[in-house]
Amino acid sequence: MNVQIILFIVLASVAAISSVVMITRKNAVISAVFLVLNFFALAGLYLLLNAQFIAVVQVIVYAGAIMVLFLFVLMLLNTETEHKLFADKRAIKFFAILISAFVFVQVAYLIFHGSPSRTLTSDEAASVKAGTIQAIGQQLYTNYIIPFEVAGFLLLAATIGALVLAKKKFE
């Protein structure tokens, strides 16, 4: 067996299992920790796909910044556990699983029906070149310069918005 296949199986099963564990735990903090595990597995998968820059950003931004924010708010609010909600909402759970299974079957059918790997021949050298910071930065600062600036502005607006919303009183 190829090393890449073994790595893919390990990382994919970690990602899948941690996502399922995340939505089934009653304690929200444990959910957050499993979401971090899921993000790390995804970063590994990005490395396997030769996307080095995105893998590093995934760890720094998602697993680092966003999840720290989530855990901070979770521990700040000290929310009650969801015991009573897990016990008596069987119908909602059943329909939720039904709906998501339906969506999954549809998407899986489309993926296998379209079967993109039949027409798409992967080129290892081009794939490695596409994932480097150089290639992404070149795109960001030439063709996508306006969206890049808008993204910066969006982050500024989000910072101010978060400050205003989290303040004690609106003025």
Place this chain on the structure above:
Amino acid sequence: MSSIPMECYLILSAFMFCVGVAGVLTRRNAIVVFMCIELMLNSANLTLVTFSSYLGNSIGQVFVFFVMTVAAAEAAVGLAIIIAIFRNKKTVNIDEINIFKW
């Protein structure tokens, strides 16, 4: 990379998206609902990176960069809204936050 067919990544991504959908529908803690939305955004990112890598084209990864930016902004504003709601209603249970319901 070439030894793994593309469908494996796409199926994993679809599975994670559906787990996120189930989480949004079943969980009643607003913060956990937010985390499920992050999971769905990440599964979409995995699809984008897969296609970008197999096509040898970096534009898909540029899009992932923008998705991460929007996710960070959304998490900051969303958590601020949850804090504001918690300050007023002393709960983050989305069944009890129904002031817009009529």
